[in-house]
Amino acid sequence: GVPRKPGMTREELLNINAGIVRDVATAAIKESPDAVFIIFANPMDAMCHVTLQATGLPWSHVIGQGGMLDSARYRTFLAWESGASVQDVHAVVLGGHTEATMVPIVSTSTIGGVPLTAAMPKDKIDATVTRTKNGGAEIVALLKTGSAFYAPAAATAEMVEAVLLDKKRVLPCAVKADGQFGITDAFVGLPLKLGAGGIEQVYEPTLADDEVEAIRGAAAATKELIGLIVSK
Secondary structure, three states: OOOOOOOOOOHHHHHHHHHHHHHHHHHHHHHOOOOOEEEOOOOHHHHHHHHHHHHOOOHHHEEEOHHHHHHHHHHHHHHHHHOOOHHHEEOOEEEOOOOOOEEEOOOOOEEOOEEHHHHOOHHHHHHHHHHHHOHHHHHHHHHOOOOOOHHHHHHHHHHHHHHHOOOOEEEEEEEEEEOHHHOEEEEEEEEEEEEOOEEEEEOOOOOOHHHHHHHHHHHHHHHHHHOOOOOO
8 A cells, every 4th residue: 555644644535445454355366265364455344345345355365464563662761761671671562553543552561571551650551541642653753754664664673584484472462353343244452363364363362441442443443444435
């Protein structure tokens, strides 16, 4: 798909990228009918839906990358704020891949095994959550000519490696939910086990009530966005 330009929202890209993703996916599936598709065109959650529809693949073969990128930013910002090594920060972003729908998880996050809420004051946690949600826009504003590319490429490479080498990695990625948190028929970021079969397991972690509601809200927003896609 085409990248975001300064001042452009992911949603404004919707029908431009839907057409591109649909054409590419349709061509690719003819050459590789058992392929696993990793999607990172924006708006990512909606583009996963377009890919699934265009290819007719099982849900396990279409994966959205957004949570990987957002989680990497979240861990980095938490490390900066806490002064700890990013290697000791364990935190994920679930939900969607827009500023309004991503859900940086606080309740299960830890720094060196210490719960995040015990390791950092609430105001710093809140500031980090906000910066994480605006991370993509921050990069767009700094670059001035497009959107992020190094970090998305690294995140995608990690996912590709998990599939190609059958690593059974558990990673935060977008999947077509099938009852998790009461969500169905919408792509949403959840912890997934990735291996040679694509998505091999979807997890439903125990989260705070407000985080669960935010994830449900992200799924609802994606469904609404899908309704705006113009069929080719």
